Amino acid sequence: MVFESKNLGTLEYNQEDVINFSKGLLAFEDKKEFLVIRNEETEFYYLQSLEDDNITFIMIDLKEAMPNYNPEVEVEQLQDLGEVNHNLGVYNICTVKDNLEEMTVNLVGPIVINLDTKKGKQVIVSKDEYSIKHKLFS
């Protein structure tokens, strides 16, 4: 299948690539279907809404860039992702404005995706030391 993204251009995908967010994302509760696209050879990913060609999030996998990032959520909060095995992806939404050095990462509301069931959700991590606008490069 093909999807035309305003920000990313033409995307080819299969139905099994679609990640279902049953509750959407905060402020985008009505957007349920997304594609995750890796920005080749970087730690960046895109989260493209399949219901709005203009809604594209930039995400980062912090495993390398911030190895001590340890979001803790109750396992019960992941119930709606289906049975959780080890195949859980955790990504953080980036906000990129004028330059990459100043970009911020939301450490409070990570995106968790069960890669087995293709279900995702934005969870809330209540740790005082985590910022919604964490500057990764400074």
Place this chain on the structure above:
Amino acid sequence: MLALTRKKGETIVINDDIEITVLGTNGDQVKLGISAPKNIPVFRKEIYEQIQAENKESVKNNFDLVKNYKK
């Protein structure tokens, strides 16, 4: 909105399994104790509003910067 008056130490019950107890007051502050099953997320409303605002901000990215980024 349902308005209930409670005294310190008194509790309201929501949906059989969520209890909210008034632990105390101090001026205009009210301290609440919340007991809920672990699958019920309980957070201050501000945190939802902050994440909503940040999510809205995050879809206005400068995509070219990230597209052209090489590790």
